[in-house]
Amino acid sequence: MESKESMALLQGQAEIWQHLYGVVDSMALKCAVELRIADIIHSHGGPITLRQIALGIDSPSPHIPYLARIMRLLVRKNIFTEHRHPPDGGETLYGLTQTSRWLLRDAELSLVPMVLMRYHPWQLAPLHYLSHCVKEGGTGFKKAHGCEIWDFASKNPEYNNIVNDAMACTTKIVMAAILDEYKDGLGCVGSLVDVGGGTGGMIAEIVNAYPHIKGINLDLPHVVAIAPERPGVSHVGGDMFDVIPNADAIFMKWVLHNWSDEHCMKILKNCRNAIPKKGGKVIIVDVVLEKESTDLFGETPMALDLCMMAYTAGGKERTELEWKKLLEEAGFGGYKIFKIPTLTSIIEAYPD
Numbered sequence: 001m002e003s004k005e006s007m008a009l010l011q012g013q014a015e016i017w018q019h020l021y022g023v024v025d026s027m028a029l030k031c032a033v034e035l036r037i038a039d040i041i042h043s044h045g046g047p048i049t050l051r052q053i054a055l056g057i058d059s060p061s062p063h064i065p066y067l068a069r070i071m072r073l074l075v076r077k078n079i080f081t082e083h084r085h086p087p088d089g090g091e092t093l094y095g096l097t098q099t100s101r102w103l104l105r106d107a108e109l110s111l112v113p114m115v116l117m118r119y120h121p122w123q124l125a126p127l128h129y130l131s132h133c134v135k136e137g138g139t140g141f142k143k144a145h146g147c148e149i150w151d152f153a154s155k156n157p158e159y160n161n162i163v164n165d166a167m168a169c170t171t172k173i174v175m176a177a178i179l180d181e182y183k184d185g186l187g188c189v190g191s192l193v194d195v196g197g198g199t200g201g202m203i204a205e206i207v208n209a210y211p212h213i214k215g216i217n218l219d220l221p222h223v224v225a226i227a228p229e230r231p232g233v234s235h236v237g238g239d240m241f242d243v244i245p246n247a248d249a250i251f252m253k254w255v256l257h258n259w260s261d262e263h264c265m266k267i268l269k270n271c272r273n274a275i276p277k278k279g280g281k282v283i284i285v286d287v288v289l290e291k292e293s294t295d296l297f298g299e300t301p302m303a304l305d306l307c308m309m310a311y312t313a314g315g316k317e318r319t320e321l322e323w324k325k326l327l328e329e330a331g332f333g334g335y336k337i338f339k340i341p342t343l344t345s346i347i348e349a350y351p352d
Ligand SMILES: C[S@@+](CC[C@H](N)C(=O)[O-])C[C@H]1O[C@@H](n2cnc3c(N)ncnc32)[C@H](O)[C@@H]1O
Pocket: 150, 167, 168, 171, 195, 196, 197, 198, 199, 202, 218, 219, 220, 223, 238, 239, 240, 241, 252, 253, 254, 255, 258
C-alpha cells in the first residue's frame, strides 16, 4: 500500500501537470469562440452532430477529426454536453451548457469580448514578465510592448477597441446585478458622472433604467471621440486627475484598480470636490479581495490582481482594509460595501 506521503506527492505532481496543461484548456476555449461553436449549436435550437457544427464553421473544408478532439476536451471541461441519439449507438450530439451560454456572441449577456481580449497575444505577452516585475519593478506591459498601456491604447485603435469591447461586455452583467441587489442605491440620484466610463455604455444603461438621472460620461478625449451618441448622456473628454464634472454622485467601474494608492487618492479627492458634501456619494464597482474567499468566483480576483500588476503601474485589487484606508486618507467619512452577484462589489463612499 502506498504511504500517505507518497500519495500526497503524487497528488502534488498531478496538480502541477494540471497547471502545465491548463493553458491548453484556455486555448481550446479561445478556439471554440473563434469558430463560433456555441452560436452554431444555438442557431440550430438544440444539440447537433459534429458534421452540423462543421457546416457552420467559416471554412470550405473544416478538419472534422480535429474538431472532434477539441469538442472532447470542451465536453470534459463542461463547456458543451455530449450524448448519443438514439442512446444505443446513434450519432453523438453536442449541446450547450450554462457555461457555453456565456459564449454566444449576440446574447444580452455574453463574455465573448472578454475571451477575445484575455487570450489576445498583446494581453498575454505582459504576463510572461511577472518574474522580471518582481526582480526589477516596472510593468510587464512596458517590458513586452515598449510603452505603458495608456500610450499603447491611444496609439493603437485596434487594441483600444479590443479592450473597450471587453470592458463593455461586463456592463450588462453589472447592470443586472445592480438592479438585483443595489436598486435603491441609484433611486435618489439626480445627476451621475461615470468617471473613466469608456464609450458610455454603463451610464447609458443606468439612465435607461433610471430615466430621471442626468448622465455624464467622462473619459480620455481619444476614447470619447469614438463614443456613440447615447440618449440622456453627455460625453466629456477630459482627465480625471485634473477635474471631474459636478454631479450628485460619481460612478467608477474597473477604474481605481488600474491605479496606485497615490493616484487613487488624487482621483478620489477630485470626486469629493465634484459632489455635495451632504448627500453626495461615490459608487465604486471593483473587486474586494478576500484571501480565503469561498465565493463562486474563487481565486479569479487574485489572478486579476496579477494582471493589474503586469498591465498597470501601481494598479492592484484591494482588500476591504485597503479600501477603508484609501477612502479615509482621501478624506471620506464613511463607506459601505454591497455584495452583488458579480466578480466585483459596490463600495459606496460618503464625503462627510
Ligand atoms: C478598465 S477601463 C474601465 C472602463 C469602464 N469604466 C468599464 O468598466 O467598462 C478604465 C477606463 O479609464 C479610462 N481612463 C484612463 N485614464 C483616464 C484619465 N486620466 N481620465 C479619464 N479616464 C481615464 C480609460 O480610458 C478606460 O476607459
